[in-house]
Every structure is written in structure tokens, then in C-alpha cells.
Amino acid sequence: MVAGARRFRPALLLLAVTALLAAGGPARGEEGAPGSLSDYQVKAAYLYYFTTFVDWPPEAFERTGNELVVGVLGEDPFGEILDATLRGKSVNNRALVVRRFANIKDARDSHILFISASEQDRIPSILKALDGAAVLTVADVDGFATRGGQIAFHTIDRKVRFDINVAAVERSRIKISAQLMKLGRIVRAGREGV
Amino acid sequence: MKWPGASTVRGKLLLASILSKAAAFLVAGVVITGYDMMALRERLVRRLAVQTDIVGANCLSALLFNDPQSAETTLAALRADPRVRAVGLYSADRRMFATYVRDAGSERILPVEAPAGSGPDYRGRDDHLRLSRTILFQGKPVGSVLIVSDLSEVTDTITRDVGIFAGVLLLALLIALAINIRLQRAISGPILSLAETARKVSQEKDYAARAAGSSGDEIGALVTAFNEMLEEIQMQEAELRTAHDRLEQRVAERTAQLETSNRELEAFSYSVSHDLRAPLRSIEGFSRALLEDCADRLDEAGKDSLNRVIASTVRMGQLIDGLLNLSRVTRAEIRGRTVDLSSLAGEIVEELRQGENGRRVEAVVAGGAMVEGDPALLRAVLQNLIGNAWKFTRKRDEARIEFGVAKESGETAFFVRDNGAGFDMTYSDKLFGAFQRLHGQNEFPGIGIGLATVQRIVNRHGGRTWATGAPDQGATIYFTLGNGGRNGGQKDRAAGGRQSG
Numbered sequence: 001m002v003a004g005a006r007r008f009r010p011a012l013l014l015l016a017v018t019a020l021l022a023a024g025g026p027a028r029g030e031e032g033a034p035g036s037l038s039d040y041q042v043k044a045a046y047l048y049y050f051t052t053f054v055d056w057p058p059e060a061f062e063r064t065g066n067e068l069v070v071g072v073l074g075e076d077p078f079g080e081i082l083d084a085t086l087r088g089k090s091v092n093n094r095a096l097v098v099r100r101f102a103n104i105k106d107a108r109d110s111h112i113l114f115i116s117a118s119e120q121d122r123i124p125s126i127l128k129a130l131d132g133a134a135v136l137t138v139a140d141v142d143g144f145a146t147r148g149g150q151i152a153f154h155t156i157d158r159k160v161r162f163d164i165n166v167a168a169v170e171r172s173r174i175k176i177s178a179q180l181m182k183l184g185r186i187v188r189a190g191r192e193g194v
Numbered sequence: 195m196k197w198p199g200a201s202t203v204r205g206k207l208l209l210a211s212i213l214s215k216a217a218a219f220l221v222a223g224v225v226i227t228g229y230d231m232m233a234l235r236e237r238l239v240r241r242l243a244v245q246t247d248i249v250g251a252n253c254l255s256a257l258l259f260n261d262p263q264s265a266e267t268t269l270a271a272l273r274a275d276p277r278v279r280a281v282g283l284y285s286a287d288r289r290m291f292a293t294y295v296r297d298a299g300s301e302r303i304l305p306v307e308a309p310a311g312s313g314p315d316y317r318g319r320d321d322h323l324r325l326s327r328t329i330l331f332q333g334k335p336v337g338s339v340l341i342v343s344d345l346s347e348v349t350d351t352i353t354r355d356v357g358i359f360a361g362v363l364l365l366a367l368l369i370a371l372a373i374n375i376r377l378q379r380a381i382s383g384p385i386l387s388l389a390e391t392a393r394k395v396s397q398e399k400d401y402a403a404r405a406a407g408s409s410g411d412e413i414g415a416l417v418t419a420f421n422e423m424l425e426e427i428q429m430q431e432a433e434l435r436t437a438h439d440r441l442e443q444r445v446a447e448r449t450a451q452l453e454t455s456n457r458e459l460e461a462f463s464y465s466v467s468h469d470l471r472a473p474l475r476s477i478e479g480f481s482r483a484l485l486e487d488c489a490d491r492l493d494e495a496g497k498d499s500l501n502r503v504i505a506s507t508v509r510m511g512q513l514i515d516g517l518l519n520l521s522r523v524t525r526a527e528i529r530g531r532t533v534d535l536s537s538l539a540g541e542i543v544e545e546l547r548q549g550e551n552g553r554r555v556e557a558v559v560a561g562g563a564m565v566e567g568d569p570a571l572l573r574a575v576l577q578n579l580i581g582n583a584w585k586f587t588r589k590r591d592e593a594r595i596e597f598g599v600a601k602e603s604g605e606t607a608f609f610v611r612d613n614g615a616g617f618d619m620t621y622s623d624k625l626f627g628a629f630q631r632l633h634g635q636n637e638f639p640g641i642g643i644g645l646a647t648v649q650r651i652v653n654r655h656g657g658r659t660w661a662t663g664a665p666d667q668g669a670t671i672y673f674t675l676g677n678g679g680r681n682g683g684q685k686d687r688a689a690g691g692r693q694s695g
Contacts, residue, residue: 042260049258052332089332159260179255183264 040078042160043140043153044085047112050136050151051091053180056111057173060134061094063109068094071110073101073126075118077140104129115139115149123147134173138162145187150174152187163187204382211374212367219366223359230355234348235323238277242325242343245275250329250339253283257291257329257337265292277347279322282340284308291337300342308338384413388420401428460521467517474514478507509641513629516643520628523650528568535563535608538573539597542580555587558596563608565675571651578644579610579671585638586614586669605674613668617661625661648673 047070061068068091072078086096101107104126113135115126120141127148130137137150144152145163150172152163164184169176249269256265265283272278272294280300283292288308295301309326326340384406391405401424405417485492485500492500536559543557565572580595587593596611617625617632624630628646648671649659656676663669 046259049255053255091332161261177255179252180259182267183255183259183261 038081039155039160040081041085044078044082046153046160046162047082047114047138048085048089048096050112050138050180051096053177054112054136055175055177056134060111064111066094067097069097069099069110069112071099071101071107071113072116073104073107073113073119074116076100077116078114108133108135110135112136112138115141115144117141120144123149130172132172136172136174137168151184161185202382203385204378207378207382208371208374212370215370216363216367219359219363223356223363227352227355227359231348231352234351238323238343238345238348239325242323242341243327245272245278246325246327246339246341249281249283249341250327253292253339254329254331254336257283257285258331262292266294269294272341277344278341279344280304280342282308284338284340286336288338303342304340309340380409381413384409384417388413388417391420391424395424401431460524463517464521464525467514467521470514471511474507474510478504478511481507513641513643516641516647520643520647520650523571523574523647523654526568526571528571528654530566531569533565533567533569533572535565535572535576536561536597539563539576539580539610542573542576543595546580546584550584553588553593554591555584555593555595558594558598560596560598563597563599567655567675568651571654575648575651575673576610578648579673582644582671583610583612583614583669585640586616586633587612588614588638590614600672602672602674607672607674609670609672611668611670616663616665616667616669618665619663622661622663626659645671 051068051070070082070086072082076082083098086098089096099107099110101110101113104122107113108130111134113130115123115137117140119126120139123139123141123144124147127137137144138153139149139151140153141149142152142154145165145168148165148168150165150168152165153160154163155161162184163186164176164181165187166181167188249272252268253265256262256268262283269281269283269292272281273296276296278294279296280303281294282290282304284307285291290304290306293301293304295304303322309324322345323343324340325343326338328335329337329339387406391403394400394403404421404424481500481503485497485504489497539559543555543559547553547555547557576597580597583595584593587595590613592613594611594613596609598609598611600607600609615633615638621632625632626645626649629642630646631640631642633640645659652659652673652675657674659671659673661669661671
């Protein structure tokens with residue numbers, strides 16, 4: 001299911017592709033002028049911002065050649081947007097690179113892994129596969145955080161917000177700064193369905 | 195100095211001391227308060243800058259993730275600082291993103307748009323201080339924060355400072371006043387004593403007075419010097435008095451000596467004159483007898499010689515009489531009485547007119563010249579003066595003789611004026627000498643003793659004589675009578691008759 005304007009929700013069940021296109025419409029609520037930024041532009045920016053508010057254990061970069069990998073698992077809803085957002089960016093002298101994965105086995109070396117809505121049925125197995133890895137899992141699937149994911153985007157009042165599953169974050173040895181913590185809705189559920 | 199109460203040394207010292215202290219305190223107060231204010235402001239600005247930076251950093255995520263609610267929660271933490279009146283968080287497009295206001299009404303001090311200027315920008319305005327900072331993310335501005343802080347801390351501190359200074363100033367001045375009043379007794383006391391002594395010396399001529407005070411400072415030295423000066427003056431005064439006394443004694447001695455020798459001289463002169471008379475009479479008598487008895491045996495030359503001898507003896511007799519007169523005038527006792535010079539002059543003019551009838555002489559006599567003196571001697575004075583005037587106007591067809599009263603430098607002078615032969619002022623000093631004559635014997639006969647006699651009499655009355663005149667212009671002889679002349683004068687000048695014959 002695609003997070004987007006709530007008014008499109010009944011149609012989304014039937015026309016996921018249409019909904020994806022419609023998400024490019026007004027999404028930033030009262031702040032953005034209509035059509036200024038799409039939900040995925042905002043989400044891409046948020047992924048970039050996450051890299052600055054999250055600390056990974058040092059060994060997490062050993063196999064990536066000191067690059068910070070932002071991965072997308074499954075069907076990519078961003079298209080060029082994510083590449084455009086992260087191009088040329090670096091955090092703490094680590095260049096940001098975008099990788100796209102079809103299989104979770106290839107995605108373990110990511111630092112941030114956006115799990116596409118196309119993978120929502122496989123979420124429990126994906127999370128299980130990532131258990132113990134220092135990967136920040138992000139998805140815009142309903143109930144992702146309560147099902148053991150770390151950060152779940154959702155939209156309130158046309159604004160993109162996120163839930164944080166603190167227990168899941170702690171298990172992955174990733175540290176999320178208080179600044180980011182205070183913005184997210186804290187979800188305390190364990191690994192439901194895993 | 196025109197300050198009130200500063201007319202005395204004490205007041206001046208007090209004023210100078212208090213004013214200088216007050217000035218010092220004021221300067222210190224202003225400097226310290228000013229410095230305090232500056233330091234306080236600086237500290238406030240620094241604290242505010244730190245605060246702004248912290249707020250900016252804390253609001254970074256809220257800005258990035260577009261979460262004004264979270265930002266306002268963050269900003270609300272500033273409630274702990276009562277000095278923060280309002281905070282405005284602005285997004286990158288300069289729009290108001292989140293705000294915090296301490297109390298209602300403070301909203302209006304927040305601009306709707308982010309203040310211009312990217313860097314730190316602060317300025318004190320009205321009663322609050324504003325400071326804005328740009329919030330950066332990865333080196334790029336993502337918004338800005340503006341904090342408005344209360345300045346009441348500064349004003350409160352300044353008010354407190356000023357209050358403390360006013361209190362300290364008042365207290366210090368009171369203490370200074372007390373100390374000054376005590377100290378000044380040590381300074382002004384001797385000065386006042388000195389002034390009092392100086393007043394005593396100058397007003398009461400009491401050179402025995404001494405100023406009190408013997409402190410070791412300059413005033414002590416002044417007092418000592420003043421006392422030494424007084425001692426010197428006292429000593430000199432004593433010496434002066436001794437010298438004066440000695441001088442008076444010597445004058446008295448000399449006067450006595452002079453009087454003695456004068457008396458001896460006069461006695462000698464009198465006896466000589468007196469003794470000369472007898473042989474002179476016999477020369478004259480025998481010469482006349484020779485002329486009468488032996489006239490037939492004498493030729494004309496012999497007779498002429500004898501006549502000349504007789505004339506000479508007559509003249510010599512007159513000279514001796516004059517000398518005796520002069521001597522008498524000098525020796526005679528003065529009997530003081532009120533004398534009417536005016537009527538005396540009138541009488542003398544009448545006598546002269548009768549003695550030589552046929553001359554036209556206009557005589558003017560001022561009336562009411564009453565004086566104190568010896569009647570006989572004053573008559574001699576007027577006789578001589580008016581007689582001279584009568585004599586020296588002989589050649590005038592319109593002779594004029596005047597007796598009058600004049601004021602000469604405060605004293606009453608009497609004068610006899612004529613329009614006769616006059617005299618040359620060059621010889622005015624010889625006029626009153628005995629046997630001094632300015633005219634030939636043939637022109638105006640006389641023995642030259644008249645004015646000498648006048649001068650002696652006037653001198654003996656305590657007055658003086660002088661004369662003015664010019665050749666052929668007449669002469670005026672003045673005399674005063676010392677004390678005797680004072681009650682005389684112009685009782686009624688208009689009463690003076692004008693006599694003409």
C-alpha cells in the first residue's frame with residue numbers, strides 16, 4: 001500500500017500505479033505550495049537527514065569502503081528522486097551512495113534500507129534476515145514499526161511523519177539522536193509476527 | 195568664589211573639600227556604572243548568543259523534518275529563563291515556523307519575517323535585546339532563530355548601582371564633613387586667631403597683642419612670622435618714642451637757649467639804641483645852636499653842611515625810635531581782647547585824611563572784621579599797612595585804598611590793597627625785612643621798619659604775612675592772626691562802608 005494523500009486511499013487498492021503518480025501532487029500540507037514537493041521527494045530528503053541523526057557502529061563501514069549505503073529493496077518508488085537528493089552528499093566524510101536490491105541477502109551491507117511496499121508481504125522474513133545487522137530499516141508500509149521495523153513513514157495532515165520502534169533500533173546497535181527521537185512517534189511493540 | 199557660605203576661609207575650605215570629594219565620587223560612580231552597564235550588556239549578548247545557538251541546534255531536526263509542533267515544544271523549554279521574552283524560529287524561506295512568547299502581548303515584538311542578515315545580528319532596542327542566528331545544516335542555511343531578551347536585568351542593575359552610589363556618596367560626604375569640620379579647626383583656628391590679632395593691631399594699635407597657635411605647618415610658620423613682625427614693630431615703636439622724647443627735650447632745651455640769647459640780644463639792642471640817643475641829641479642840639487648862634491660867621495657851604503648834619507641826626511633818631519619800637523613790639527606782652535579791625539581801619543584812614551588834606555583818596559573798608567588780639571599792637575599793624583598804602587599812592591590822582599577780608603586756604607586773611615607804586619615780586623622776600631627798602635628815600639621817605647614791625651606783631655599773634663603786587667600796579671599785603679583771626683571775619687561784608695574824600 002502506498003502512503004499518499006488520504007483521499008486517494010480507496011482508489012489505491014485498485015490502482016497502485018495511479019496512486020504512485022498521484023503522490024507527485026500536493027503532499028506537503030499547509031507549508032508547501034501545491035505541487036512544490038511530492039511525498040517521495042520529502043521522504044528522500046528525510047532519508048538523507050536520517051544519515052545525519054543516526055550513528056552506526058564503526059565496523060558497519062568496514063565492508064563498504066567507508067561509503068554510506070542507502071539501499072532500496074524491491075520496487076523503487078523514488079525513481080531518480082533519491083539519486084538526485086543524495087548525489088554528491090556526504091556525512092562525516094562518508095560519501096552517500098544509493099543501491100537498489102531485489103534480494104534481502106544482498107542488502108545486508110546497507111546502512112539505511114528502504115523496504116518498498118512491494119515487499120510488504122515478506123517483511124517478517126526480511127527483518128529476520130537483517131536481525132543483528134546495523135541496518136536502519138525504513139518503510140512506508142502501515143504497521144511496519146509495530147511489526148518490528150525501525151522507522152515507518154506515515155502521513156498526518158498531509159505531512160510526512162514517522163514512527164520509531166525504539167526496541168528494534170536498540171537491537172541493531174544503531175544510535176538515533178534525541179533530536180530525531182523527539183520528532184518520531186515512539187512505538188514500543190516488539191517483533192510482532194516474527 | 196560666588197558660592198553661598200564661602201565668604202569665610204572656613205567655608206571655602208569646607209566647600210573645596212566637599213566639592214572635590216563629591217566630584218571624585220561622581221566620576222568614579224559614572225565610570226563604574228558605565229563600565230558595569232557595558233560589561234552587563236556584553237555578558238547578556240554573549241549569553242544570548244550561546245542560548246540562540248543552542249536553540250538553533252535543538253530546532254534543526256524540527257526544521258528539517260518540518261515539525262513546528264516539536265519546535266515549539268523545544269522552544270517552550272526556554273520558559274525556564276525569565277529573561278527570554280520571545281523566540282521566533284524561521285524556515286529557510288524566511289517564514290515564521292514556530293514561536294514562543296513568554297506572555298501575551300509579546301508576539302508583536304517578533305517580526306513576521308525572519309530579520310535580514312544571515313550572520314549573528316543583535317541590537318538593543320527599547321527595553322529588550324534581539325539576537326538572531328542562522329541555522330545551518332551541512333553548511334547550508336535551513337532557517338534562523340531570533341531571541342528577544344529582557345533588558346530589565348541591565349536596568350535593574352544600573353538602578354541598584356546608582357542607588358548604592360547615591361547612598362555611598364551621601365554617607366561618604368557626611369563622614370567627610372565631620373572629618374573636615376574637625377580637621378579645619380586645626381587649620382582655620384590659627385587663621386581666625388591671626389585675623390583677630392591683625393584686627394586688634396590695626397584698630398587698637400595694640401602692638402603687644404600676639405596671635406595664638408603654634409602648629410608645625412605653614413600656618414604655624416605664618417603665625418610665628420606675624421608675631422615676630424609684631425615684636426619688631428613694637429620694638430621700633432618703642433625706639434621711635436624714645437627718639438621722639440629725646441628730640442622734644444632737645445627742642446625744649448634749644449628753645450630755652452634761643453629765648454635766652456634772643457632776650458639778651460634784644461636787651462643789648464635796646465640799651466644800645468637807648469644809649470645812642472643822648473649823644474645824638476647833643477649832636478643835633480649843638481648843631482642847631484651853631485647854626486643859630488654863628489650864622490653870620492658861616493658861609494653858605496658851612497650852613498649847608500650843618501643842615502645836612504641836622505637832617506642826618508633827625509633821620510638817625512627816627513631809626514633809633516624804629517628800632518626801639520620793634521624791640522618793644524617783640525618784648526611787649528600780648529593782651530588778648532576782641533578787636534574790631536574794621537572800625538580801627540576806618541579811624542586810621544580818617545586820621546590820615548586829616549593829616550594831609552586835599553588828597554583825593556578812595557578808601558573802602560570791609561565791615562565786621564572782629565578778631566582776638568592786642569588792641570595796641572593790631573592798631574600798629576593797621577597804621578603801618580594803611581600808612582604805607584597812603585604813602586605809596588601819593589603819585590596817583592585817583593588813589594584807592596582797601597581793607598578787606600579774604601579766605602586763604604581755609605583761614606581768614608585780612609588785607610590792605612592799594613593802587614600805588616607796587617613792587618617787583620622778585621623782591622617779595624625782602625619786603626618784610628628790617629631796614630629793607632625797595633624805593634628810594636627821595637621818592638618815598640621811610641626807614642624800612644614798618645613791614646618788619648607788622649610781621650613781628652602778626653607772628654606774635656600766631657599768624658603770617660605775605661604780599662602780592664607788581665611795579666606801578668599796586669600792592670596787596672595779607673596777614674592772618676592765627677587763632678585770633680578765626681572769630682573775626684565776614685560777619686557782614688556788605689556792611690562795609692565805602693568812604694571817599
